[in-house]
Amino acid sequence: MLINILIAGTVVVCPDCDVRGLKQAVAIAQPYDTILVKEGHYTEDSIIVDKPGLVIMGEGEAVIDANHKWEAILVIADSVTIKGLTVMNVPVSYIHDHAGIKFDGVSGCVVENNTLINNFFAIYLAHSENCLVKDNYIKSNATREMAAGNGIHAWYCHDLYITGNTVIQHRDGIYFEFVDNSFIEGNYSTKNLRYGLHFMFSDRDVYSHNTFVNNGAGTAVMYSRLISLYNNIFEKNWGGASYGILLKEIYDCKIYNNIFRENTVGLYMENCNRTPIEHNDFIGNGWALRVMANSQENMVSQNNFIDNMFEVATNSRRSFNKFNKNYWSKYNGYDLDRDGIGDIPYRPVSLTSYLIENYEAISLMLESYFLKLLDLLEKIAPSINPVGLIDREPLMEKVKHD
Amino acid sequence: MQLRNLSSGSRQLSLFEHYINDIVRGKWFIAYTVLLFALIYAVLMFSFETSQAVVGVMNLVIFIVPAVGLFFTSMYYYSRREFMEFILSQPVSRTFVYFSFYLAMSLAMIFSFILGVSVPMFIQGFAPEAIKMSLWGVLLNMIFVAISLMVSVLADDRVRGLGTVLLLWFFFTIFYDAVLTAVIIYFRDYPIEKFIPFVIAINPVDDFRISTLLSTDIAAMLGYSGAVIKHFFGRFFGVLYVAFLQSLWVLIPFLVGLWRFRKKDF
Amino acid sequence: MIKVENLKKRFGKLQVLHGVSFDTEDGKCTAIMGPNASGKTTTIKSILGLVVPDEGTITVNGMDVRKGFQYRNLIGYMPQIPTFPENITPRELINLTIKLRSYEKNYSEELIGLFEIEEHLDKPFSALSGGTRQKVNAVLAFMFDVPILILDEPTVGLDPVSSRKLKNLIKERKSRGVDVIITSHIVSEIEQLADDMVFLLEGQVIFEGPVKEAIEQTQGEDLEDAIAKLIQRQQAA
Numbered sequence: 001m002l003i004n005i006l007i008a009g010t011v012v013v014c015p016d017c018d019v020r021g022l023k024q025a026v027a028i029a030q031p032y033d034t035i036l037v038k039e040g041h042y043t044e045d046s047i048i049v050d051k052p053g054l055v056i057m058g059e060g061e062a063v064i065d066a067n068h069k070w071e072a073i074l075v076i077a078d079s080v081t082i083k084g085l086t087v088m089n090v091p092v093s094y095i096h097d098h099a100g101i102k103f104d105g106v107s108g109c110v111v112e113n114n115t116l117i118n119n120f121f122a123i124y125l126a127h128s129e130n131c132l133v134k135d136n137y138i139k140s141n142a143t144r145e146m147a148a149g150n151g152i153h154a155w156y157c158h159d160l161y162i163t164g165n166t167v168i169q170h171r172d173g174i175y176f177e178f179v180d181n182s183f184i185e186g187n188y189s190t191k192n193l194r195y196g197l198h199f200m201f202s203d204r205d206v207y208s209h210n211t212f213v214n215n216g217a218g219t220a221v222m223y224s225r226l227i228s229l230y231n232n233i234f235e236k237n238w239g240g241a242s243y244g245i246l247l248k249e250i251y252d253c254k255i256y257n258n259i260f261r262e263n264t265v266g267l268y269m270e271n272c273n274r275t276p277i278e279h280n281d282f283i284g285n286g287w288a289l290r291v292m293a294n295s296q297e298n299m300v301s302q303n304n305f306i307d308n309m310f311e312v313a314t315n316s317r318r319s320f321n322k323f324n325k326n327y328w329s330k331y332n333g334y335d336l337d338r339d340g341i342g343d344i345p346y347r348p349v350s351l352t353s354y355l356i357e358n359y360e361a362i363s364l365m366l367e368s369y370f371l372k373l374l375d376l377l378e379k380i381a382p383s384i385n386p387v388g389l390i391d392r393e394p395l396m397e398k399v400k401h402d
Numbered sequence: 403m404q405l406r407n408l409s410s411g412s413r414q415l416s417l418f419e420h421y422i423n424d425i426v427r428g429k430w431f432i433a434y435t436v437l438l439f440a441l442i443y444a445v446l447m448f449s450f451e452t453s454q455a456v457v458g459v460m461n462l463v464i465f466i467v468p469a470v471g472l473f474f475t476s477m478y479y480y481s482r483r484e485f486m487e488f489i490l491s492q493p494v495s496r497t498f499v500y501f502s503f504y505l506a507m508s509l510a511m512i513f514s515f516i517l518g519v520s521v522p523m524f525i526q527g528f529a530p531e532a533i534k535m536s537l538w539g540v541l542l543n544m545i546f547v548a549i550s551l552m553v554s555v556l557a558d559d560r561v562r563g564l565g566t567v568l569l570l571w572f573f574f575t576i577f578y579d580a581v582l583t584a585v586i587i588y589f590r591d592y593p594i595e596k597f598i599p600f601v602i603a604i605n606p607v608d609d610f611r612i613s614t615l616l617s618t619d620i621a622a623m624l625g626y627s628g629a630v631i632k633h634f635f636g637r638f639f640g641v642l643y644v645a646f647l648q649s650l651w652v653l654i655p656f657l658v659g660l661w662r663f664r665k666k667d668f
Numbered sequence: 669m670i671k672v673e674n675l676k677k678r679f680g681k682l683q684v685l686h687g688v689s690f691d692t693e694d695g696k697c698t699a700i701m702g703p704n705a706s707g708k709t710t711t712i713k714s715i716l717g718l719v720v721p722d723e724g725t726i727t728v729n730g731m732d733v734r735k736g737f738q739y740r741n742l743i744g745y746m747p748q749i750p751t752f753p754e755n756i757t758p759r760e761l762i763n764l765t766i767k768l769r770s771y772e773k774n775y776s777e778e779l780i781g782l783f784e785i786e787e788h789l790d791k792p793f794s795a796l797s798g799g800t801r802q803k804v805n806a807v808l809a810f811m812f813d814v815p816i817l818i819l820d821e822p823t824v825g826l827d828p829v830s831s832r833k834l835k836n837l838i839k840e841r842k843s844r845g846v847d848v849i850i851t852s853h854i855v856s857e858i859e860q861l862a863d864d865m866v867f868l869l870e871g872q873v874i875f876e877g878p879v880k881e882a883i884e885q886t887q888g889e890d891l892e893d894a895i896a897k898l899i900q901r902q903q904a905a
Contacts, residue, residue, distance in 0.1 A: 239622050240629060264622045286623045309623070361586045361598050361627040366620060367457060367611060369465065370579035416767035420756070427755040427792075484751040488808075491716045492768040493741035667679070668718040 013062075014038035022056070022064060022073070023047045029054060031077075037062040037085060045070040045090075052077040058084035058114070066090045071098035072119070081110040090119035092147050099124035099149070103131065111136060121149035122170065127156045134161070139168040145193045145216075150175040154182075162187060172198035173215065180204050187211075195220050196237070199227075208232060218243040218263060227253040237263045244285070247272040257401055260285055266308070269295040278302045279401045287313050290357070291389075296320040302399050305329060305348065312348040312389060313357045319389035323348065327395040335396045346394035349387040351378045417489070417499065421506030425478060431514065434470055438518025441466075446526040453618035455523075456531050460614045463519060464607055467539065468574050471546030472567045475507050479554035480563065487668050500663045504656060508547045515539035534617070538610045545606050545651040552659035555666065578605045595627055599634040603644050606651055669694050669847055670715060670816065675724035677710055684710045686871040687724070692864070694815065697838065697848040699858045699879070701895065702868035708851050709748075711868065712818060715849075716745060729815065741770055744809040748820040748851075750801060754794035758785065758804045761793075762811070771812045779807040782833055798825045806834055810841070817841060819850045823857060835861060855892045867898055874902045 011025045011033055019025045021044050025035045032053035039060030045067065049056070054077070062084065066072040068091040073082065080103075087100035099121035103109050109131040115138075116122035122138040125131055133152060142148030151167030153175045154160055160182035166189075167173035173189030173196045176182070184207035189196035196212035197219040199205075204226045211233040212219050218237030221227060227250070234244030244263040247253075250272040258280045260266035266285040267277070272295040281304045282288035288308040289300070293316030300321060305311045306329045325341070326348075333344035352371045356363045365371050378385055425431055441462055449455035489499055516536055523532035550567055557563035582602060586594060602608045615621060616632050624631070634640040675688040685707045692698040700708050713719040715726055717733050717740060725732060731739040752761060762776050780786055783803040788796055796804075802825040809817060819838070823831040838861055842848050852858055858865070858879070865882055867875035875882055875898055879891060886901070888894030 238619055240625065242622065286620075309620075355583070355587075359586050359590055360625050361595055362583055363624045364598065364602060364612060364627050364631060365579050365583055366623060367461060367615060368576075368579045368608070370576050370583060373576060413767055416764055420760070420764045423760065424753045424755050482753060484747075485753055487713075487718055488745075488747055488750060488752075490718055491740060491743070491745040491747070492765065493737050493739075493770070494768055495737045665720055667720060668713065 010034045010036055012036045012038060013040075013042070015040040015042075026051065026054065037064075041065060043067050045072055047073045049073060049075040049080055050077050051080075053079045055081040056083070056085065057081075058086065062086060063088065066098075066100075066119075071096075071100070071102060073101045074099075075101070075103045075106055075109060078106050079108040080106065081112070082114060083110070083112045084114065086115040086117065087119065087122075088117040090121070092120045092149070097121055097124060097149065097153075099153070102126070103128045106131075110134070116151075119149070121151075121153050122167070123152045124150075125152075125154040125157050125160065128154075128160075129157060130159045131157070132161045133163070133165060135164040137166050138170065139166075140170045142169055142171065142193060145171055148193055150198070151189070151192065154179045158182065161185075167192065167196075169193070172196075173212070174198070176200065176202045176205070178202060183207070185209055188213075190214050192216060197221070199224065203227070206230075211235070212237065212244075214238075215242075217241055218246065218265075220246040220248070221250060221253075222246070222248040224249075225251040225253070229253060229255045230257045232258045233261070234258065234263055234266070235261045238286075239264060243268045246270075247275075250275060256280065259283070260288065265290050269298065271295060273297055275299075276301070279399065280304075281401075282306065282308055282311075284308065286310065287353075289313070291321060292316075293318075293320070298322070299324070301325050302401075303327070304398050306398070310350065310353040310356075313353045314349055314387060314389060315357045317354075317386050317388055319387070321389075323389060323391040325393045325395055326391055327398045328391065331394045333394065340396050342394040342396055344394075345390050345392045347382060347385050347387065347390050349385070349389050350375060351385050354385070354387050413494075417494065417502040418506050421503055422510060424482075425506060425510040426513070428478075430474065430477075431510065434474070435514040435518050438462075438466065438514065439522055442519050443522040443526075446522055446528070452528060452531065453620065455526070455528055456535075456614060456618050457620060459519060459523065459531075459535060460611060463535070463539070463542075464575060464611055467515065467542050468546050468607060469571050471511055471543050472550040472571050473564070474511070475547045475550035476554045476563055476567045478507065479503075479551060480560040483668075490668060496664045497660065500660050504547065504551055504659075507551065508544050511543040511547055512540050515543060531617075534614075538614075541648055541652075542606060542610060545648065545655075548652050548655040548659070552655035552662075555659045555662045574605060574607045579608065595630050598627065599631045599640070600643070602631070603634075603640075604647055606648055609644055609648065669729060670849070671725075671727045672711070672715070673725050675711065675714060675726065676722045677707075677714065677719060678722055684871050685714075685721070685724075688868065688871065688873055689724075690866045690873055690876045692847050692849055694847045695842060695845040696863040697842050697850060697861050698864040698866060699862035700849060700851050700866045700868065701858065703899070705870075706868040707871040708868055709820070712820060712849070712851065715818065716740065716743065742815050744812060744814040744817045746805050746809040746817075746819045746822050749798075749824060750805045752793040752801060752804070755792055757790050757792055758796070758807075759789040761804065762789075762807065765808050765811070769812055773813065774811045775813075776807055776811040779811055782837075783807065783830060799827060799830070802826050803830060806837075810837060814846070816847045817849070819848065821852055822850065823852070823854065855890075855895070859891050867895070869899060869902050874898055 011029045013019045013025045021042055023044055026049055031051045034055040037058045041063045043065045063086040064072050066089050068089050071090050072087045090098045090100050100116040100119035102124040105127045107129050111123055112134045114136045118141055138151045148171035150172040151170035155177040158180045163185045165187045169191045171194050173192040176199045179202040182205045186209045188211045190213045192215045194216050196215035199221040201223045203224055206228045209231045214236045242264045244260040244266040246268045248270045253275040255277045256279045261283045264286045266282045266288045268290045270292045274297045276299040279302050283306045285308045287310045288305050290313045298321040300323045304327045328346055331346045333342035335342055352374050445458040446455050449458050520532045520536045553566045554563050670692045673689050675685050677685040702708050710719055714721050728739045766774055785803050788800050862879050865879045883894045886894045886897035888897050
């Protein structure tokens with residue numbers, strides 16, 4: 001292999017060259033060759049890269065235009081690198097998952113610094129491993145969820161490293177299904193029709209430093225274990241069924257140092273278990289946390305809950321999770337012994353929040369003076385709150401996270 | 403004896419003009435308008451986005467406008483009861499007096515609403531919302547002035563009249579929602595979502611509140627019921643239903659009051 | 669001329685008028701008298717259409733008061749101790765009344781001069797004394813050339829000079845053929861002004877006729893004495 005690399009040649013593609021297309025270049029290239037695609041508009045589709053180790057590099061505006069015919073590039077050989085290309089106009093199909101750049105059954109691929117415009121799926125990884133997807137700019141003009149594909153789509157993969165990508169207006173920004181031991185880091189996902197991140201049946205993954213803004217339904221992490229989720233920003237995911245994160249059937253994860261700002265629901269937990277939720281900021285959400293009764297043994301601690309319309313909602317009167325030492329901006333207790341911990345325990349599930357969670361139609365009474373009156377009564381007589389969920393050591397000052 | 407025609411238009415206008423003059427110059431009216439302006443302006447100053455501004459204004463309007471419409475009309479009616487004898491001893495029909503009174507009172511309240519609510523919204527750059535708010539201001543004031551005038555005409559005793567008006571205010575702003583909440587809890591096992599829009603739409607205050615919420619971010623928090631009611635309000639039938647109910651809130655009290663006023667002893 | 673026939677009115681449980689009948693004539697002043705709660709105010713209010721009678725008919729110059737409001741154009745009315753809206757001014761109220769009436773000509777200027785209230789015309793009523801309000805009240809009633817005047821305690825609150833001016837005004841109108849109806853507690857005033865008297869007691873007319881006849885009939889020393897005797901006679905019966 002070393003020898004192969006050393007003797008690797010370069011194939012140049014340009015509109016006026018002998019090699020006028022990528023397909024032609026791949027055909028004449030030897031494994032581990034570099035294909036240099038010069039600036040130009042190449043109307044090509046169904047390019048199958050079947051030689052291992054090829055490095056396909058775009059130079060300047062090297063545009064592969066599938067012209068709405070079929071998918072653009074399909075890589076079926078290992079260790080292929082695709083850099084600096086612009087791939088566009090891969091058509092919508094209801095039968096075939098057309099993608100701008102698709103890897104199927106490969107190992108060690110690199111997709112870096114590409115621009116993917118108006119494709120059905122953009123970057124697609126199936127049955128692959130050890131791949132780097134880095135610094136790509138991915139944008140679609142989809143408007144209907146049914147006629148849209150995902151920005152970065154991975155299934156049955158492991159050891160992926162997805163970093164620094166921007167995904168705009170696809171169906172799901174980043175889609176993981178059966179992807180283990182992978183990193184999603186520093187990506188920016190916005191205006192996607194469904195989820196900014198859609199994550200299922202994937203274990204032992206880390207996602208950090210990502211920003212998910214204004215996606216149709218926020219992000220969803222489901223049926224997974226041992227996920228670490230930190231330093232992400234979930235913002236302005238606002239709509240009837242939008243969540244900063246929707247967690248469903250989750251075990252043994254860690255959620256820390258994230259910011260949940262102005263989402264309909266910051267963090268929604270359904271059957272989410274044994275997961276510490278610490279050092280997060282929940283700011284200006286409709287509901288900061290919605291915890292269903294089947295979520296158990298989670299530890300909610302050292303978080304800041306600031307200016308949320310409802311801090312915590314739950315459909316159960318018993319609490320199966322531990323809430324301790326959080327800062328609640330609605331807390332108005334006192335701290336006589338000056339130890340920074342309020343002397344009166346705090347019940348973050350207000351009576352109205354409890355009523356709305358259990359009798360959905362009561363949400364129609366939002367902003368009515370009757371509900372305001374209930375809140376007032378609860379302040380005067382906290383015992384009318386039927387919910388057992390309680391923070392016994394509410395903090396007087398905001399937590400300063402590291 | 404030189405006589406003019408008793409049914410000329412200027413006569414019609416003159417009594418209305420008198421009432422408007424009398425109301426608008428009253429210190430309570432001026433104080434109310436200034437206070438409303440100040441409160442709304444303050445709310446808008448501390449609002450950083452449209453939804454927050456609109457909901458803030460709505461909160462104030464729900465609380466203040468029915469109360470002032472009800473109390474102000476009633477208090478004004480009782481304070482001018484003796485003068486009413488003077489007016490009625492003139493060659494005017496009672497229907498005409500009643501109508502002038504109602505029109506003047508509603509327009510005065512609408513005028514103070516526009517000055518106190520819509521103008522600050524315009525100034526702070528919420529023009530489309532201000533227009534919508536003004537339409538609700540017109541409707542709510544027409545309704546509560548009509549209700550209050552009816553109560554005042556029916557109740558000769560001022561204390562009883564004002565007491566009734568207080569109860570009605572409580573009914574519209576709190577009690578109706580309380581009962582509805584109880585119904586929702588009690589009938590949780592029935593598919594009440596379908597009839598809730600019909601029932602909630604009866605209360606003009608709820609109509610105003612929900613239609614305002616649906617136009618803001620908070621719509622997303624109304625969940626399934628919100629979607630149902632949005633669908634309901636969004637259809638021609640729903641709009642028609644709401645418009646019909648609200649016009650009944652104006653017409654029925656207006657006509658009952660008129661009926662009583664025409665045969666009342668002064 | 670006003671014709672009241674068999675007027676009955678009940679307020680709740682209280683029968684206020686038990687079939688009151690009387691006539692008033694043009695060019696004469698008729699005093700409606702009686703103790704408190706005898707039905708004077710109800711009778712006057714019935715004529716003005718403020719109170720709707722249970723039974724009986726009232727005609728004003730031949731017009732039934734229950735059929736239409738136009739007849740009130742013929743009546744100048746001075747209510748007792750009027751409370752005018754405090755925010756408006758006498759001038760505005762005078763203008764309003766002119767607009768509500770259908771007279772082409774009015775004598776407001778002369779009357780304002782007579783009662784010397786020019787300087788008060790543009791002040792709100794809240795700033796005016798009781799006497800001034802009563803003068804405005806008089807202007808409002810007298811400023812049209814009406815054939816009928818109904819005056820409820822017209823001199824109450826007036827200073828002697830204005831009171832005298834008002835009485836002269838009443839006499840002058842009467843001499844021009846106006847039908848004047850007056851109520852007053854001041855017996856001397858009635859003696860000065862009234863030709864006829866209708867005396868009400870507990871909702872019934874116990875005397876109707878010329879004032880002089882009342883004195884003669886009861887052999888009273890004066891009107892006051894006659895009234896006392898009328899009441900005694902009725903209570904004895």
